[in-house]
Amino acid sequence: MSRSATFDRQMLETAFSEIDAVHRSLPEATLSTLAAEVVTRVANNLRFAVQPDMVPCLDEIDMLCNALLSDDPHAATAFIENVQTKGSSYETLCLLYLTVAARRLGEWWDNDDVSFYRVTVAAGRIYAILRILRMERPIGVPDMQRAAAFASVPGENHTLGITIASDLARERGWDIDLFVGLTHDALVETLEQRQPALIGLSASGRRSMPALTRLIVALRISNPNARILVCGQIAAANLALVGLTGADAAAHDFQGAIGHMERLLDLPTGRLI
Known part of the structure; x- marks a missing residue:
């Protein structure tokens, strides 16, 4: 304290x-x-x-x-x-x-x-x-290596992309917990209990902006130490997501997301063999 x-x-x-x-x-x-x-x-x-x-x-x-x-x-x-x-x-x-x-x-x-x-x-x-x-506030580098939680924004019907991204990240040595189809309160409660160092949120477009913003606001309070990455088509919509919502980074494709993930956790780049 x-x-x-x-x-x-x-x-x-x-x-x-x-x-x-x-x-x-x-x-x-x-x-x-x-x-x-x-x-x-x-x-x-x-x-x-x-x-x-x-x-x-x-x-x-x-x-x-x-x-x-x-x-x-x-x-x-x-x-x-x-x-x-x-x-x-x-x-x-x-x-x-x-x-x-x-x-x-x-x-x-x-x-x-x-x-x-x-x-x-x-x-x-x-x-x-x-x-x-x-x-x-000084926030140390997390102890866990290449671990993250991926989640679709509540109300999203298109979850195939984040499911595929989770599998691709696992192939690169990441430990990924995937959450899809949860309500806002259920997702916030789950992530609050787990306290992941990195949270990737997937949203498909502008219509998801209110739900995405509400979710990030909640996570900034319940998971203050987490790095938050916004992914999906919404990241290509020129909505200034990092400044507007409080996200730490945004990426519209998998390669960009992986790069941000490694940077946000201060990890060495490159695939784990």
């Missing part, structure tokens, strides 16, 4: 701008789904025993919520910086302050104390903070 939570202020504010741009481009139904995903999963993400003196007071949480809801994105940045000056660890910041704030926002949303629009803004900023803290 001793890792310090550090981030680059400019990087965080850039992430806020990106999230706001995405926010303006998505339909209301998709925004609502993504906001609910962030708020619900972060609110239930406290997984360590909390010492009484670590628990932020209600006034602090209300201040954080109001900063996240503010028209001024600098307000949330300033609050996070202030918490960090007190020596808060990554776990304290991500799994305590943001967890309790997400619960509070959920209550305000349920009670209609804040508008739908403002909650989606706040949820996007929570997601941006988690993404940036994850990038700044």
Whole structure:
């Protein structure tokens, strides 16, 4: 619990701008789904025993919520910086302050104390903070070699491609767990239990974008250490998947995917004999 939570202020504010741009481009139904995903999963993400003196007071949480809801994105940045000056660890910041704030926002949303629009803004900023803290957090190279989980995005009917890709990867020495046909919640729960170092997600086209984005949002919260690779025809659709969804890489063909897999796990390239 001793890792310090550090981030680059400019990087965080850039992430806020990106999230706001995405926010303006998505339909209301998709925004609502993504906001609910962030708020619900972060609110239930406290997984360590909390010492009484670590628990932020209600006034602090209300201040954080109001900063996240503010028209001024600098307000949330300033609050996070202030918490960090007190020596808060990554776990304290991500799994305590943001967890309790997400619960509070959920209550305000349920009670209609804040508008739908403002909650989606706040949820996007929570997601941006988690993404940036994850990038700044030291993450060691996984112990396992050439192991990954492949999954089709929920709702996908075309799973032959990812099945073939799994077989081809196994021929190259990869240990692949393949998941197809699972619902969103079942897939997230399964991957959360297994905690693979690398997750490959297959989607066939633009129509899968809402389900793909929702899935990556959930996995960024449930599997914060995982590298996420998007594969399939959607990767050839010029949708800026890496920036838009938070994926680490995207590839539309098998050779490109294998190259990204080896790079993301910092492995030597080339086929295993």
